[in-house]
Each structure stands twice: as C-alpha cells, then as structure tokens.
Amino acid sequence: MEINAVVYPGTFDPITNGHVDLIGRTARLFSRVLVAVAENQQKCPLFSHTERLQLTQHVLKPLNNVEVRGFSGLLTTFAIQQGSTVIVRELRAVSDFEYEFQLASMNRYQLPELETLFLTPAEQYTFVSASLIREIARLGGDVSPFVDSCVVAALRRRFAQA
Secondary structure (H helix, E strand, O other): OOOOOOEEEEEOOOOHHHHHHHHHHHHHHHHOEEEEEEHOOOOOOOOOHHHHHHHHHHHOOOOOEEEEEEEEHHHHHHHHOOOOOOOEEEOOHHHHHHHHHHHHHHHHOOOOOOOEEEEEOHHHHHHOOOHHOOOOOOOOOOOOOHHHHHHHHHHHHHHOOO
C-alpha cells in the first residue's frame, strides 16, 4: 500500500528543536509529511492558533516535503480529509507511552485503517517539551538552544507584554 501522506499532529505551543528533529527524520522516511497544528483551546495555549501556524511554517520552511496545516476537531477526521492513514507521534519517555497508546487505540477504533508510528527523539531533545520552554522563557531564562530564533523572539515579545 502506498502512503499518500503521514500526519504529525501537535499543538506546537511553541515548536521546539525536538519537534523539528522528529519532523525532519519523518520527512526522510516519507515523501509527504503534514504537520497538523491543533487549535485545541482546552490546553489554553500561549500563542494563538494563527501565531502557532506562522511560527511552525517559518521554522519548517527548509523542509520541501513538509506542509503545515491547521485543524480543529478530531484528528481522525483531519487524517481522512488529507487522505492519510498514518499518524506519527513522539515518545520522549516511558511516561509518554500510556497516554500515547490510549490515543492510538482510540484513533484506530474511530478509523480502523489508521496506523500510528512512534518515533523517539534524538538524545539531546529527550527532556525538551514546549511546556518547559514556555516556563523557562516566562521566568526570563535562555531557551535559544531549544527553539528557533524566531520562536525566541516571539516568546520575548509575549512575555514582555505580560
């Protein structure tokens, strides 16, 4: 079976170098990667959906076979609309497994032909999470080793307004 596209979903609040690493590695494995930026207001994101889309598009621009798209609602609905039957998810630590396994199982229940592939991050990104980046930036710490310079600038602007 030929895979039309794989979907890498997330909130990307903000996109980190860990995300970029995983998306780049996924792009080497598949001819088309759709990075699906979830609206997900339940998580109370720091950045608006539009801002997260713009930052993600800017950071991923060098990857020719990667497209950034926004979505709201069910991931399975988005996958069907995009003609994809493969979701890529990241497992940073053993603690991620239970939640990710539950999500994959529910997604497969809703869309039986949907497969979830799990990738692990590069070693230097195993401890990096968007929530940790937000917290460090909020407290005035240096997050430049973990995010693109445009994300650093966006974080500084956001917290300067606070």
